[in-house]
Amino acid sequence: MGKVSILIYITVAVLILFLISYSPSKPSNHRHRRLKLRSNFTFSHQVRPHHDPVPFDPIVADLELRREDRHWERQHMEHAHPELLSPQPEWEDFADAEDYLNDEERFNVTDRLVVLFPRIDVEPADGFVTEHELTQWNLQQAEREVMHRTQREMDVHDKNKDGFVSFAEYEPPSWVLNADNTSFGYDMGWWKEEHFNASDADGDGLLNITEFNDFLHPADTKNPKLLQWLCKEELRERDTDKDGKVNFKEFFHGLFDMVRNYDEEGHNSSHQFDDSMEAPAKKLFAQLDKDGDGYLSDVELLPVIGKLHPSESYYAKQQADYIISQADADKDGRLTLAEMIDNPYVFYSAIFNDDEDEDDYEYHDEFR
Numbered sequence: 001m002g003k004v005s006i007l008i009y010i011t012v013a014v015l016i017l018f019l020i021s022y023s024p025s026k027p028s029n030h031r032h033r034r035l036k037l038r039s040n041f042t043f044s045h046q047v048r049p050h051h052d053p054v055p056f057d058p059i060v061a062d063l064e065l066r067r068e069d070r071h072w073e074r075q076h077m078e079h080a081h082p083e084l085l086s087p088q089p090e091w092e093d094f095a096d097a098e099d100y101l102n103d104e105e106r107f108n109v110t111d112r113l114v115v116l117f118p119r120i121d122v123e124p125a126d127g128f129v130t131e132h133e134l135t136q137w138n139l140q141q142a143e144r145e146v147m148h149r150t151q152r153e154m155d156v157h158d159k160n161k162d163g164f165v166s167f168a169e170y171e172p173p174s175w176v177l178n179a180d181n182t183s184f185g186y187d188m189g190w191w192k193e194e195h196f197n198a199s200d201a202d203g204d205g206l207l208n209i210t211e212f213n214d215f216l217h218p219a220d221t222k223n224p225k226l227l228q229w230l231c232k233e234e235l236r237e238r239d240t241d242k243d244g245k246v247n248f249k250e251f252f253h254g255l256f257d258m259v260r261n262y263d264e265e266g267h268n269s270s271h272q273f274d275d276s277m278e279a280p281a282k283k284l285f286a287q288l289d290k291d292g293d294g295y296l297s298d299v300e301l302l303p304v305i306g307k308l309h310p311s312e313s314y315y316a317k318q319q320a321d322y323i324i325s326q327a328d329a330d331k332d333g334r335l336t337l338a339e340m341i342d343n344p345y346v347f348y349s350a351i352f353n354d355d356e357d358e359d360d361y362e363y364h365d366e367f368r
Protein backbone atom coordinates (compact mmCIF):
# COMPACT_ATOMS: atom_id res chain seq x y z
CA MET A 1 0.00 0.00 0.00
CA GLY A 2 1.39 3.37 -0.98
CA LYS A 3 1.55 6.51 1.10
CA VAL A 4 -1.19 8.15 -0.92
CA SER A 5 -3.71 5.42 -0.36
CA ILE A 6 -3.02 5.48 3.39
CA LEU A 7 -3.58 9.20 3.35
CA ILE A 8 -6.84 8.78 1.51
CA TYR A 9 -7.87 6.08 3.92
CA ILE A 10 -7.18 8.29 6.93
CA THR A 11 -8.94 11.24 5.36
CA VAL A 12 -12.02 9.18 4.64
CA ALA A 13 -12.00 7.72 8.15
CA VAL A 14 -11.74 11.17 9.72
CA LEU A 15 -14.49 12.43 7.47
CA ILE A 16 -16.76 9.57 8.50
CA LEU A 17 -16.04 10.18 12.16
CA PHE A 18 -16.76 13.83 11.64
CA LEU A 19 -20.05 13.08 9.94
CA ILE A 20 -21.11 10.67 12.65
CA SER A 21 -20.39 13.06 15.46
CA TYR A 22 -21.91 16.10 13.79
CA SER A 23 -24.88 14.69 11.95
CA PRO A 24 -28.07 16.07 13.43
CA SER A 25 -30.25 13.45 15.06
CA LYS A 26 -32.47 11.75 12.59
CA PRO A 27 -35.83 13.50 12.48
CA SER A 28 -37.81 10.29 12.72
CA ASN A 29 -40.27 8.90 15.19
CA HIS A 30 -37.38 7.26 16.91
CA ARG A 31 -35.64 10.44 17.95
CA HIS A 32 -35.15 10.38 21.63
CA ARG A 33 -37.53 12.45 23.62
CA ARG A 34 -37.27 12.83 27.32
CA LEU A 35 -40.13 11.16 29.15
CA LYS A 36 -41.39 13.06 32.11
CA LEU A 37 -43.61 12.10 34.96
CA ARG A 38 -46.51 14.46 35.25
CA SER A 39 -46.27 16.47 38.37
CA ASN A 40 -49.63 18.09 38.62
CA PHE A 41 -51.98 17.00 41.25
CA THR A 42 -54.83 18.86 42.83
CA PHE A 43 -57.11 17.97 45.66
CA SER A 44 -60.03 19.15 43.66
CA HIS A 45 -60.45 16.26 41.31
CA GLN A 46 -64.19 16.79 41.53
CA VAL A 47 -63.77 20.13 39.84
CA ARG A 48 -61.34 18.89 37.24
CA PRO A 49 -61.62 21.26 34.33
CA HIS A 50 -60.20 18.88 31.79
CA HIS A 51 -59.49 15.21 31.52
CA ASP A 52 -55.87 14.08 31.60
CA PRO A 53 -54.82 11.29 29.27
CA VAL A 54 -54.21 8.08 31.13
CA PRO A 55 -50.72 6.53 30.92
CA PHE A 56 -50.57 3.75 28.37
CA ASP A 57 -47.97 1.78 30.28
CA PRO A 58 -48.85 0.40 33.74
CA ILE A 59 -45.26 0.98 34.89
CA VAL A 60 -45.59 4.66 34.12
CA ALA A 61 -49.00 4.72 35.77
CA ASP A 62 -47.56 3.20 38.93
CA LEU A 63 -44.75 5.72 39.07
CA GLU A 64 -47.15 8.60 38.55
CA LEU A 65 -49.53 7.32 41.18
CA ARG A 66 -46.75 6.84 43.69
CA ARG A 67 -45.61 10.35 43.11
CA GLU A 68 -49.16 11.60 43.39
CA ASP A 69 -49.64 9.67 46.65
CA ARG A 70 -46.60 11.37 48.06
CA HIS A 71 -47.84 14.76 46.97
CA TRP A 72 -51.25 14.03 48.34
CA GLU A 73 -49.89 12.82 51.66
CA ARG A 74 -47.94 16.00 51.96
CA GLN A 75 -50.96 18.20 51.29
CA HIS A 76 -52.95 16.17 53.73
CA MET A 77 -50.30 16.50 56.43
CA GLU A 78 -50.00 20.22 55.82
CA HIS A 79 -53.68 20.46 56.45
CA ALA A 80 -54.13 17.96 59.27
CA HIS A 81 -50.79 17.85 61.07
CA PRO A 82 -48.65 20.83 60.14
CA GLU A 83 -46.55 20.21 63.28
CA LEU A 84 -45.31 16.88 61.92
CA LEU A 85 -44.18 18.26 58.63
CA SER A 86 -40.49 18.42 57.99
CA PRO A 87 -39.23 20.27 55.00
CA GLN A 88 -38.64 17.29 52.80
CA PRO A 89 -37.74 17.13 49.17
CA GLU A 90 -40.68 15.85 47.28
CA TRP A 91 -39.94 16.10 43.61
CA GLU A 92 -36.35 14.96 44.10
CA ASP A 93 -37.58 11.61 45.40
CA PHE A 94 -38.79 10.86 41.94
CA ALA A 95 -35.89 12.15 39.93
CA ASP A 96 -34.61 8.57 39.98
CA ALA A 97 -37.87 7.30 38.60
CA GLU A 98 -37.67 9.73 35.74
CA ASP A 99 -34.06 8.80 35.07
CA TYR A 100 -35.18 5.20 35.03
CA LEU A 101 -37.80 5.91 32.37
CA ASN A 102 -35.21 7.63 30.25
CA ASP A 103 -32.53 5.01 30.64
CA GLU A 104 -33.00 2.98 27.49
CA GLU A 105 -31.12 0.03 28.90
CA ARG A 106 -33.47 -0.32 31.83
CA PHE A 107 -36.68 1.04 30.32
CA ASN A 108 -36.65 0.16 26.65
CA VAL A 109 -39.90 1.34 25.04
CA THR A 110 -39.54 -1.19 22.24
CA ASP A 111 -39.34 -4.01 24.75
CA ARG A 112 -42.25 -2.55 26.70
CA LEU A 113 -44.44 -2.53 23.60
CA VAL A 114 -43.48 -6.14 22.87
CA VAL A 115 -44.53 -7.11 26.40
CA LEU A 116 -47.75 -5.10 26.39
CA PHE A 117 -48.97 -5.99 22.89
CA PRO A 118 -50.33 -9.46 23.77
CA ARG A 119 -52.03 -8.00 26.83
CA ILE A 120 -53.93 -5.54 24.61
CA ASP A 121 -54.52 -7.82 21.62
CA VAL A 122 -57.02 -10.12 23.32
CA GLU A 123 -60.40 -9.84 21.57
CA PRO A 124 -59.32 -11.92 19.67
CA ALA A 125 -55.56 -12.41 19.87
CA ASP A 126 -54.96 -12.06 16.14
CA GLY A 127 -51.88 -9.89 15.83
CA PHE A 128 -53.88 -6.68 15.46
CA VAL A 129 -54.84 -4.15 18.07
CA THR A 130 -58.21 -2.73 17.13
CA GLU A 131 -59.82 0.49 18.28
CA HIS A 132 -62.02 -1.55 20.60
CA GLU A 133 -59.10 -3.42 22.14
CA LEU A 134 -57.13 -0.24 22.67
CA THR A 135 -60.16 1.49 24.15
CA GLN A 136 -60.65 -1.38 26.57
CA TRP A 137 -56.99 -1.23 27.51
CA ASN A 138 -57.12 2.50 28.15
CA LEU A 139 -60.29 2.03 30.13
CA GLN A 140 -58.68 -0.63 32.33
CA GLN A 141 -55.77 1.72 33.03
CA ALA A 142 -58.14 4.58 33.78
CA GLU A 143 -60.29 2.51 36.12
CA ARG A 144 -57.25 1.30 37.97
CA GLU A 145 -56.10 4.87 38.47
CA VAL A 146 -59.50 6.12 39.51
CA MET A 147 -59.93 3.28 42.01
CA HIS A 148 -56.50 3.91 43.46
CA ARG A 149 -57.41 7.54 44.09
CA THR A 150 -60.76 6.56 45.55
CA GLN A 151 -59.09 4.12 47.91
CA ARG A 152 -56.76 6.87 49.04
CA GLU A 153 -59.67 9.22 49.70
CA MET A 154 -61.49 6.46 51.49
CA ASP A 155 -58.55 5.84 53.82
CA VAL A 156 -58.81 9.42 54.98
CA HIS A 157 -62.55 9.70 55.33
CA ASP A 158 -63.29 6.31 56.85
CA LYS A 159 -62.33 7.44 60.32
CA ASN A 160 -63.52 4.37 62.22
CA LYS A 161 -61.91 2.09 59.62
CA ASP A 162 -64.93 -0.10 59.12
CA GLY A 163 -64.60 -0.04 55.34
CA PHE A 164 -67.50 2.37 54.91
CA VAL A 165 -67.88 6.12 54.76
CA SER A 166 -70.83 7.56 56.61
CA PHE A 167 -72.17 11.01 55.86
CA ALA A 168 -70.81 12.25 59.19
CA GLU A 169 -67.38 10.88 58.35
CA TYR A 170 -67.38 12.68 55.09
CA GLU A 171 -66.10 16.16 55.48
CA PRO A 172 -65.34 18.24 52.49
CA PRO A 173 -61.77 19.52 52.39
CA SER A 174 -61.33 22.96 53.84
CA TRP A 175 -60.89 24.63 50.50
CA VAL A 176 -64.51 23.87 49.71
CA LEU A 177 -65.87 25.29 52.94
CA ASN A 178 -63.77 28.39 52.61
CA ALA A 179 -64.44 28.88 48.98
CA ASP A 180 -66.54 31.69 47.77
CA ASN A 181 -69.86 29.95 47.20
CA THR A 182 -70.67 31.52 43.89
CA SER A 183 -67.48 30.55 42.13
CA PHE A 184 -68.26 26.87 42.47
CA GLY A 185 -71.74 26.91 41.09
CA TYR A 186 -72.71 23.38 40.41
CA ASP A 187 -69.97 21.88 42.52
CA MET A 188 -71.33 23.38 45.71
CA GLY A 189 -74.06 20.79 45.52
CA TRP A 190 -71.42 18.14 45.56
CA TRP A 191 -71.10 17.94 49.25
CA LYS A 192 -74.71 17.78 50.08
CA GLU A 193 -76.47 14.93 51.70
CA GLU A 194 -78.64 14.44 48.67
CA HIS A 195 -75.60 13.49 46.66
CA PHE A 196 -74.47 11.13 49.36
CA ASN A 197 -77.87 9.49 49.58
CA ALA A 198 -78.08 9.06 45.83
CA SER A 199 -74.71 7.29 45.85
CA ASP A 200 -75.86 4.92 48.57
CA ALA A 201 -77.23 2.29 46.19
CA ASP A 202 -78.44 -0.15 48.84
CA GLY A 203 -79.68 2.61 51.13
CA ASP A 204 -77.91 1.38 54.26
CA GLY A 205 -76.67 4.87 55.10
CA LEU A 206 -73.04 3.95 54.40
CA LEU A 207 -70.92 4.03 51.27
CA ASN A 208 -68.69 1.06 50.54
CA ILE A 209 -65.76 1.49 48.17
CA THR A 210 -67.91 0.96 45.07
CA GLU A 211 -70.52 3.44 46.21
CA PHE A 212 -67.88 5.90 47.35
CA ASN A 213 -66.18 5.66 43.97
CA ASP A 214 -69.53 6.41 42.34
CA PHE A 215 -69.98 9.31 44.71
CA LEU A 216 -66.68 10.77 43.52
CA HIS A 217 -67.27 9.89 39.86
CA PRO A 218 -70.99 10.01 39.18
CA ALA A 219 -70.43 10.21 35.42
CA ASP A 220 -69.21 6.61 35.49
CA THR A 221 -71.91 5.16 37.65
CA LYS A 222 -74.56 2.64 36.70
CA ASN A 223 -76.62 3.54 39.74
CA PRO A 224 -79.88 5.06 38.40
CA LYS A 225 -80.48 7.08 41.59
CA LEU A 226 -77.13 8.78 41.17
CA LEU A 227 -77.64 9.43 37.47
CA GLN A 228 -80.89 11.10 38.30
CA TRP A 229 -79.16 13.21 40.92
CA LEU A 230 -76.64 14.23 38.26
CA CYS A 231 -79.52 15.33 36.00
CA LYS A 232 -80.95 17.37 38.87
CA GLU A 233 -77.61 19.04 39.41
CA GLU A 234 -77.32 19.78 35.72
CA LEU A 235 -80.77 21.28 35.72
CA ARG A 236 -79.98 23.46 38.73
CA GLU A 237 -76.90 24.74 36.99
CA ARG A 238 -78.60 25.47 33.68
CA ASP A 239 -81.78 26.89 35.09
CA THR A 240 -80.74 30.53 34.97
CA ASP A 241 -84.24 31.92 35.57
CA LYS A 242 -84.68 29.55 38.55
CA ASP A 243 -88.07 28.24 37.58
CA GLY A 244 -86.98 24.63 38.17
CA LYS A 245 -87.01 23.70 34.50
CA VAL A 246 -84.82 24.21 31.45
CA ASN A 247 -86.44 26.22 28.67
CA PHE A 248 -85.24 26.31 25.09
CA LYS A 249 -83.09 29.36 25.58
CA GLU A 250 -81.32 27.79 28.56
CA PHE A 251 -80.88 24.62 26.55
CA PHE A 252 -79.57 26.30 23.44
CA HIS A 253 -76.99 28.39 25.25
CA GLY A 254 -75.00 25.68 26.94
CA LEU A 255 -76.41 22.19 26.88
CA PHE A 256 -76.90 21.88 23.16
CA ASP A 257 -73.35 22.87 22.42
CA MET A 258 -72.06 20.18 24.78
CA VAL A 259 -74.20 17.49 23.22
CA ARG A 260 -73.11 18.57 19.76
CA ASN A 261 -69.45 18.57 20.73
CA TYR A 262 -69.77 15.11 22.17
CA ASP A 263 -71.42 13.78 19.02
CA GLU A 264 -68.76 15.31 16.83
CA GLU A 265 -66.06 14.11 19.21
CA GLY A 266 -64.36 17.46 19.04
CA HIS A 267 -63.44 17.11 15.39
CA ASN A 268 -64.92 20.47 14.75
CA SER A 269 -65.05 22.37 17.94
CA SER A 270 -65.83 25.80 16.60
CA HIS A 271 -68.43 27.06 19.01
CA GLN A 272 -70.71 29.19 16.99
CA PHE A 273 -74.26 30.11 17.70
CA ASP A 274 -75.57 31.06 14.38
CA ASP A 275 -79.08 30.62 13.16
CA SER A 276 -78.15 27.43 11.35
CA MET A 277 -77.75 25.72 14.72
CA GLU A 278 -81.15 26.70 15.98
CA ALA A 279 -83.10 24.21 13.88
CA PRO A 280 -81.16 21.10 15.01
CA ALA A 281 -81.29 22.42 18.57
CA LYS A 282 -85.07 22.77 18.40
CA LYS A 283 -85.32 19.27 17.01
CA LEU A 284 -83.30 17.73 19.82
CA PHE A 285 -85.15 19.78 22.40
CA ALA A 286 -88.48 18.48 21.09
CA GLN A 287 -87.18 14.90 21.19
CA LEU A 288 -86.09 15.26 24.80
CA ASP A 289 -89.23 17.08 25.90
CA LYS A 290 -91.24 13.88 26.27
CA ASP A 291 -94.30 15.44 27.87
CA GLY A 292 -94.24 18.29 25.36
CA ASP A 293 -94.66 21.04 27.93
CA GLY A 294 -91.93 23.18 26.36
CA TYR A 295 -89.49 22.60 29.22
CA LEU A 296 -86.97 19.94 30.13
CA SER A 297 -87.21 18.36 33.54
CA ASP A 298 -84.44 16.41 35.27
CA VAL A 299 -85.67 13.03 34.00
CA GLU A 300 -85.94 14.40 30.50
CA LEU A 301 -82.20 15.16 30.61
CA LEU A 302 -81.40 11.51 31.32
CA PRO A 303 -80.90 10.48 27.65
CA VAL A 304 -78.12 13.07 27.20
CA ILE A 305 -76.57 13.14 30.67
CA GLY A 306 -73.74 10.87 29.47
CA LYS A 307 -72.89 13.45 26.82
CA LEU A 308 -72.92 16.29 29.32
CA HIS A 309 -70.69 14.33 31.67
CA PRO A 310 -68.53 12.07 29.53
CA SER A 311 -67.46 8.85 31.19
CA GLU A 312 -64.04 7.26 31.33
CA SER A 313 -65.06 5.07 28.37
CA TYR A 314 -65.52 8.16 26.26
CA TYR A 315 -62.04 9.44 27.06
CA ALA A 316 -60.57 5.96 26.63
CA LYS A 317 -61.97 5.82 23.10
CA GLN A 318 -60.79 9.34 22.29
CA GLN A 319 -57.30 8.43 23.38
CA ALA A 320 -57.41 5.18 21.38
CA ASP A 321 -58.58 7.03 18.27
CA TYR A 322 -55.80 9.55 18.63
CA ILE A 323 -53.14 6.88 19.02
CA ILE A 324 -54.41 4.90 16.05
CA SER A 325 -54.57 8.00 13.87
CA GLN A 326 -50.92 8.65 14.67
CA ALA A 327 -49.47 5.14 14.47
CA ASP A 328 -51.58 3.35 11.86
CA ALA A 329 -49.14 3.59 8.96
CA ASP A 330 -51.11 1.43 6.50
CA LYS A 331 -54.41 3.10 7.44
CA ASP A 332 -56.31 -0.12 7.97
CA GLY A 333 -57.74 1.16 11.22
CA ARG A 334 -55.79 -1.17 13.49
CA LEU A 335 -52.26 -1.53 14.78
CA THR A 336 -49.69 -4.23 14.36
CA LEU A 337 -46.81 -4.63 16.75
CA ALA A 338 -44.51 -3.31 14.01
CA GLU A 339 -46.58 -0.16 13.64
CA MET A 340 -46.45 0.36 17.38
CA ILE A 341 -42.71 -0.14 17.53
CA ASP A 342 -42.26 2.34 14.69
CA ASN A 343 -44.12 4.99 16.67
CA PRO A 344 -43.19 4.26 20.26
CA TYR A 345 -43.55 7.79 21.54
CA VAL A 346 -47.16 8.08 20.47
CA PHE A 347 -47.90 5.64 23.27
CA TYR A 348 -45.85 7.52 25.78
CA SER A 349 -46.93 10.97 24.66
CA ALA A 350 -49.05 11.50 27.75
CA ILE A 351 -45.83 11.95 29.62
CA PHE A 352 -43.92 14.07 27.17
CA ASN A 353 -42.20 17.10 28.42
CA ASP A 354 -44.55 19.79 27.14
CA ASP A 355 -41.88 22.42 27.06
CA GLU A 356 -39.88 20.59 24.44
CA ASP A 357 -42.64 19.34 22.25
CA GLU A 358 -44.68 22.10 20.79
CA ASP A 359 -46.37 19.71 18.41
CA ASP A 360 -47.92 17.77 21.25
CA TYR A 361 -50.21 20.59 22.22
CA GLU A 362 -52.60 19.44 19.60
CA TYR A 363 -52.84 16.16 21.41
CA HIS A 364 -53.60 17.76 24.73
CA ASP A 365 -56.25 19.92 23.14
CA GLU A 366 -58.27 16.84 22.44
CA PHE A 367 -58.60 16.05 26.10
CA ARG A 368 -59.93 19.30 27.44
Ligand SMILES: *[C@@H]1O[C@H](CO)[C@@H](O)[C@H](O)[C@H]1NC(C)=O
Nearest residue numbers: 038039040041042052354364
Ligand atom coordinates in the same frame (compact mmCIF):
# COMPACT_ATOMS: atom_id res chain seq x y z
C1 LIG B 1 -50.01 22.53 36.73
O1 LIG B 1 -50.71 23.31 37.69
C2 LIG B 1 -50.41 24.69 37.64
C3 LIG B 1 -51.20 25.39 38.71
O2 LIG B 1 -51.41 24.55 39.79
C4 LIG B 1 -50.77 25.24 36.26
O3 LIG B 1 -50.40 26.60 36.18
C5 LIG B 1 -50.06 24.44 35.19
O4 LIG B 1 -50.48 24.87 33.92
C6 LIG B 1 -50.35 22.97 35.34
N1 LIG B 1 -49.58 22.22 34.36
C7 LIG B 1 -50.11 21.23 33.66
C8 LIG B 1 -49.16 20.54 32.73
O5 LIG B 1 -51.28 20.89 33.76
Ligand SMILES: *[C@@H]1O[C@H](CO)[C@@H](O)[C@H](O)[C@H]1NC(C)=O
Nearest residue numbers: 103104105106108109110111
Ligand atom coordinates in the same frame (compact mmCIF):
# COMPACT_ATOMS: atom_id res chain seq x y z
C1 LIG C 1 -34.25 -1.84 22.94
O1 LIG C 1 -34.66 -3.17 22.65
C2 LIG C 1 -34.57 -3.52 21.29
C3 LIG C 1 -35.17 -4.88 21.10
O2 LIG C 1 -34.92 -5.71 22.19
C4 LIG C 1 -33.10 -3.45 20.87
O3 LIG C 1 -33.00 -3.76 19.49
C5 LIG C 1 -32.59 -2.04 21.12
O4 LIG C 1 -31.23 -1.99 20.84
C6 LIG C 1 -32.80 -1.67 22.57
N1 LIG C 1 -32.41 -0.29 22.75
C7 LIG C 1 -31.53 0.07 23.66
C8 LIG C 1 -31.16 1.50 23.68
O5 LIG C 1 -31.05 -0.73 24.45
Ligand SMILES: *[C@@H]1O[C@H](CO)[C@@H](O)[C@H](O)[C@H]1NC(C)=O
Nearest residue numbers: 176177178179180181182188
Ligand atom coordinates in the same frame (compact mmCIF):
# COMPACT_ATOMS: atom_id res chain seq x y z
C1 LIG D 1 -71.40 29.43 51.73
O1 LIG D 1 -72.68 28.89 52.02
C2 LIG D 1 -72.80 28.35 53.33
C3 LIG D 1 -74.20 27.77 53.48
O2 LIG D 1 -74.75 27.42 52.29
C4 LIG D 1 -72.54 29.43 54.37
O3 LIG D 1 -72.60 28.88 55.66
C5 LIG D 1 -71.17 30.03 54.14
O4 LIG D 1 -70.97 31.11 55.03
C6 LIG D 1 -71.05 30.54 52.71
N1 LIG D 1 -69.69 30.98 52.49
C7 LIG D 1 -69.40 32.13 51.88
C8 LIG D 1 -67.94 32.44 51.74
O5 LIG D 1 -70.25 32.87 51.43
Ligand SMILES: *[C@@H]1O[C@H](CO)[C@@H](O)[C@H](O)[C@H]1NC(C)=O
Nearest residue numbers: 192193194195197203204205
Ligand atom coordinates in the same frame (compact mmCIF):
# COMPACT_ATOMS: atom_id res chain seq x y z
C1 LIG E 1 -80.57 10.97 53.33
O1 LIG E 1 -80.95 9.71 53.90
C2 LIG E 1 -81.18 9.72 55.30
C3 LIG E 1 -81.55 8.33 55.74
O2 LIG E 1 -80.60 7.41 55.34
C4 LIG E 1 -82.28 10.72 55.65
O3 LIG E 1 -82.44 10.80 57.05
C5 LIG E 1 -81.95 12.09 55.07
O4 LIG E 1 -83.03 12.97 55.28
C6 LIG E 1 -81.64 11.99 53.60
N1 LIG E 1 -81.26 13.31 53.14
C7 LIG E 1 -81.62 13.84 51.98
C8 LIG E 1 -81.15 15.22 51.70
O5 LIG E 1 -82.32 13.24 51.18
Ligand SMILES: *[C@@H]1O[C@H](CO)[C@@H](O)[C@H](O)[C@H]1NC(C)=O
Nearest residue numbers: 200201202203208209210211
Ligand atom coordinates in the same frame (compact mmCIF):
# COMPACT_ATOMS: atom_id res chain seq x y z
C1 LIG F 1 -71.01 -2.16 47.62
O1 LIG F 1 -72.40 -2.23 47.71
C2 LIG F 1 -73.09 -2.44 46.50
C3 LIG F 1 -74.57 -2.40 46.78
O2 LIG F 1 -74.92 -1.16 47.20
C4 LIG F 1 -72.68 -3.76 45.89
O3 LIG F 1 -73.31 -3.93 44.64
C5 LIG F 1 -71.17 -3.78 45.70
O4 LIG F 1 -70.75 -5.03 45.24
C6 LIG F 1 -70.48 -3.45 47.02
N1 LIG F 1 -69.06 -3.35 46.78
C7 LIG F 1 -68.16 -4.08 47.43
C8 LIG F 1 -66.74 -3.87 47.06
O5 LIG F 1 -68.48 -4.88 48.28
Ligand SMILES: *[C@@H]1O[C@H](CO)[C@@H](O)[C@H](O)[C@H]1NC(C)=O
Nearest residue numbers: 267268269270271272273274
Ligand atom coordinates in the same frame (compact mmCIF):
# COMPACT_ATOMS: atom_id res chain seq x y z
C1 LIG G 1 -66.44 23.27 11.04
O1 LIG G 1 -67.57 24.08 11.23
C2 LIG G 1 -67.58 25.26 10.44
C3 LIG G 1 -68.84 26.03 10.73
O2 LIG G 1 -69.18 25.94 12.06
C4 LIG G 1 -67.50 24.88 8.97
O3 LIG G 1 -67.41 26.05 8.17
C5 LIG G 1 -66.29 23.99 8.71
O4 LIG G 1 -66.30 23.56 7.36
C6 LIG G 1 -66.31 22.80 9.62
N1 LIG G 1 -65.10 22.03 9.44
C7 LIG G 1 -65.11 20.69 9.33
C8 LIG G 1 -63.78 20.05 9.19
O5 LIG G 1 -66.14 20.05 9.35
